[in-house]
Amino acid sequence: MSKVIDGKAVAATVLEECRREVDSLKAKGVTPGLAVVLVGEDPASMVYVGSKVRTCGDLGIHSRKIELPTETTQEELLKVVAELNADPAIHGILVQSPPPEQIDEEEIVRALDPAKDVDGFHPENVAKLALEDPTGFVPCTPAGCMRLIKEAGIETSGANAVVIGRSMIVGKPMALLLMAKGSDATVTVAHSRSRDLPAICREADILVAAVGRPEMVKADWVKDGAVVIDVGINRVEDPSRKSGYRLTGDVAYEEVAPKCKAITPVPGGVGPMTIAMLMKNTIAAASRA
Ligand SMILES: NC(=O)C1=CN([C@@H]2O[C@H](COP(=O)(O)OP(=O)(O)OC[C@H]3O[C@@H](n4cnc5c(N)ncnc54)[C@H](OP(=O)(O)O)[C@@H]3O)[C@@H](O)[C@H]2O)C=CC1
Ligand SMILES: Nc1nc(=O)c2c([nH]1)NC[C@@H]1CN(c3ccc(C(=O)N[C@@H](CCC(=O)O)C(=O)O)cc3)C=[N+]21
Numbered sequence: 001m002s003k004v005i006d007g008k009a010v011a012a013t014v015l016e017e018c019r020r021e022v023d024s025l026k027a028k029g030v031t032p033g034l035a036v037v038l039v040g041e042d043p044a045s046m047v048y049v050g051s052k053v054r055t056c057g058d059l060g061i062h063s064r065k066i067e068l069p070t071e072t073t074q075e076e077l078l079k080v081v082a083e084l085n086a087d088p089a090i091h092g093i094l095v096q097s098p099p100p101e102q103i104d105e106e107e108i109v110r111a112l113d114p115a116k117d118v119d120g121f122h123p124e125n126v127a128k129l130a131l132e133d134p135t136g137f138v139p140c141t142p143a144g145c146m147r148l149i150k151e152a153g154i155e156t157s158g159a160n161a162v163v164i165g166r167s168m169i170v171g172k173p174m175a176l177l178l179m180a181k182g183s184d185a186t187v188t189v190a191h192s193r194s195r196d197l198p199a200i201c202r203e204a205d206i207l208v209a210a211v212g213r214p215e216m217v218k219a220d221w222v223k224d225g226a227v228v229i230d231v232g233i234n235r236v237e238d239p240s241r242k243s244g245y246r247l248t249g250d251v252a253y254e255e256v257a258p259k260c261k262a263i264t265p266v267p268g269g270v271g272p273m274t275i276a277m278l279m280k281n282t283i284a285a286a287s288r289a
Contacts, residue, residue, distance in 0.1 A: 032286035092118035144273025165210035
């Protein structure tokens, strides 16, 4: 009964929309610009930053990759943010998370010009999401999950949605989007202190897993005919791979998929949508500027 939701294909559709929008902005003399700031050398972050910059290139979006050493101080990073805030060629700024431990990420996010905060992490954008004010930026990963749910033809109105995870990047904004007017789901948010997580999950018509624990969600946690959105991106050791690792989600895909109406795979599910929605936000920032 299971239908695999192809995140790569939906992302390709979104990127086609983006390409048209970039062309029409360029015809008006505006080239959207994105700055991606990476502090340190975390290998996973380097992969993500690389694919963000590559996607910009594919669409004709101007991009600037700023790679700073691991020892970068808070003051140095604040100075980079201030320069990008003032740069008219840059419409979107993303500071890759997580930064090294000496960096106070919250202060960095507050220093961003909210009109350039294409991650949607600045308090002004968080408030606009809660207020359902469409002039803000919605965080890319939950925005991508909503688009996947829509493209798969899943009805959210009146559905029981369970979100596992309450981070500011994924879980909390995902819950806000599902409960917003127009989506109209009944939302439960679970986290590490939740009692009897399997029982909570079994109530879900739509289950979103954003935890960071490989294959935590088992088949007996999932109701027959549920829709499962797996946000987790976990590297697990796999000696049979050349790289020595493989990616897996927060859901035990092999055993869960047969029970689902629809499910996203990892890789090829939510991940590509995150990058596509980042492009959308960057284009929106440029057209508002
Ligand atoms: N596909 C994509 O584009 C993206 C994928 N990700 C992936 O999504 C996952 C989550 O990311 P993120 O939200 O940033 O992670 P965080 O670590 O910030 O948040 C994890 C959440 O899961 C909860 N949690 C942890 N352990 C358990 C448990 N045993 N039972 C129930 N809840 C638990 C935590 O609870 P508590 O609050 O109580 O600590 C927390 O709310 C990761 O795998 C990450 O790699 C993230 C961003 C983008
Ligand atoms: N400021 C900030 N903004 C972010 O949006 C942000 C961040 N920090 N820190 C880390 C997380 C993670 N994230 C991903 C983006 C793309 C894939 C992605 O494209 N994944 C591919 C596979 C990629 C691979 O092979 O490694 C897939 O799932 O198919 C995954 C994860 C963005 N994040």
